[in-house]
Amino acid sequence: MNRQDVLITIEKALSEVLERPITGLTEDTALFDDLRLDSSSVLGLLMTVEEATGIAVDPDDLDIDHLRTMRSFADYVEAALRREEVTS
Template sequence: MSRQEVLLTIEKALGEVLERPVTGLTEDTALFDELHLNSLAVLGLLMTVEESTGIAIDPEQLDIDHLRTVRSFADYVEAALREGEAS
């Protein structure tokens, strides 16, 4: 999955959990400060991304820094995808 595909997956997942179109995201978009995610929305985001990509996100290994921006979350998703390919 390319970086662009990961970003599109995140954008689509955000639209689903926020129940509104989410457009114009950049990698610097702050998930909490700009999109106003709450804990329930984060859980929905994680579940939707898991379903879309086939990765398993371990909440024990997920750090708040992974969710600061679209970039940090995309980096996390890409690392999980690479890890899945290596297994």
């Protein structure tokens, strides 16, 4: 999965979780400030991305900084995908 695929997956997951079309996001889009995510929508986002990508989100690994922007969350997802490849 390349970077663009990761960003599209996150965008689709956000649309599903927020129950409204989410399009045209940039890597600088702030998930909390711009999209108004809250704790329950973050949980839904994580579960939806896990399902779409096959990664397992480890709560001990996840930090609020991973969820600040599209860029930081995409970086987290890419790192998790690399870990999955190594362990597969």
